Amino acid sequence: MTVHFPFQNSYSALPDSFFARVAPTPVAAPRLIKLNRPLAVQLGLDPDLLETAEGAAILAGKTVPDGADPIAMAYAGHQFGQFVPQLGDGRAILLGEVIDKDGVRRDIQLKGSGPTPFSRRGDGRAALGPVLREYIVSEAMYALGIPTTRSLAAVVTGEHVIRETALPGAVLTRIASSHIRVGTFQFFAVRRDTEAIRRLADHVIARHYPELRDAERPYHELLAGVVARQAELIARWLLVGFIHGVMNTDNSSISGETIDYGPCAFMDAYNPAQVFSSIDEMGRYAYANQPRIALWNLTRLAECLLPLFSDEQEKAVAEAQDILGAFSEIFSTAYQAGLRKKVGLFTGREGDDALIQDLLEAMAKNQADFTLTFRKLGDSAVDDSADARAQFMEPAAFDEWSGRWRARIALEPQSAAERQAAMHAVNPAFIPRNHRVEAVIQAAVNDDDYAPFExxxxxxxxxxxxxxxxxxxxxxxxxxxxxxxTFCGT
Known part of the structure; x- marks a missing residue:
């Protein structure tokens, strides 16, 4: 029986300027490392067939399945603030789109599947380490309830890629509600192709914001929708201590999903200025800078949409600024509400935000572990001896805060057990800690051992x-x- 993908492709039906048609480059000896079986079923695919040699060949790009229309998408982008007018999928090929069990259109993309016209002298390949990192972190984000691209499969190619040294090659099959980015709009804006911007905006509305089709000002509402989704997404990142690492406009998704897991990381000790990415030397994308950068990226999107707003430049700019002005309130509302849940507050009272801020400041001064502090705080709701204070270099700093916190939660109607359960539902015990991810990668790369990964x-x-x-x-x-x-995979 042949592996069947029920493709229904829409993006490749757009004008040729939106992409380049290119097939994946065949690899020597594909071998499946991991198949996400529940996700395969959700996509309407047969996991048993995908685990065959035929399935591995498709997931590695050695064989193109029937119905696929392989393309590399065109886009531009600001990379660390510097504009590059042409980027595009340099090592990723979109096989096509399927409609999942919930009726959602999903992209199936091979990442690391060979060079494209956008590769800019790159080999278009991916090393095993970055493929495993993206699989681990993207699926962890999904389990945490954060909008994200997903990982369907990881395959080793039987070939090596050359980075600082020779490394095992691999391909990730990535699933997204789409791969349309702020940089996709920028690609056409820099070329002053207003008609292409309109076609792209109409496509995005139909795919991601169908409720806006009959809006009086659909393009204004589109910007407002992307602003709201990005504001809420970044709040969710901060609430679990996630640092994206490369928040370039070409890594900013129009759908509101987390996309492009390169040098990403989760904080251990809480530090608002934390940076992990080896290429972020100035701290542009530090943990606490992420809301500001998201708004900066959205402002670049607004600039692209101005011709669709009004023929009068000043009027269009004023309208865009008004929409962008909502970002801070949406972000702050989502972030503060999330923080209140993390500390077990379910009603609002004056002084709550200051109480939470005092905890964060004490955590930063005492190098308290971000994840464990909040997790143990949930235990402290039912057990005074729980060791949240053990996360602090000077436990007295926690004791002082804890006294005020206990007085505050005493005013809440929930029982201690109810509070602990609610706090544990938003404060994870497990995150993809960097040292664990690196250990998994080393076992796979050095010893071909995937048991730690599993x-x-x-x-x-x-x-x-x-x-x-x-x-x-x-x-x-x-x-x-x-x-x-942490490092990019290119």
């Missing part, structure tokens, strides 16, 4: 459960295990 993926699929048998995965790194820099 176990980590298993643990991270249930981040809010205690999982006593895997308790060590919740531990922060020892000093000699700390990962201080």
């Amino acid at each position: 176990e980590l993926v298993q643990v991270l699929a249930k981040p809010f459960e205690d999982q006593p048998e895997f308790a060590a995965y919740a531990d922060p790194p020892l000093p000699d295990q700390r990962v201080l820099r």
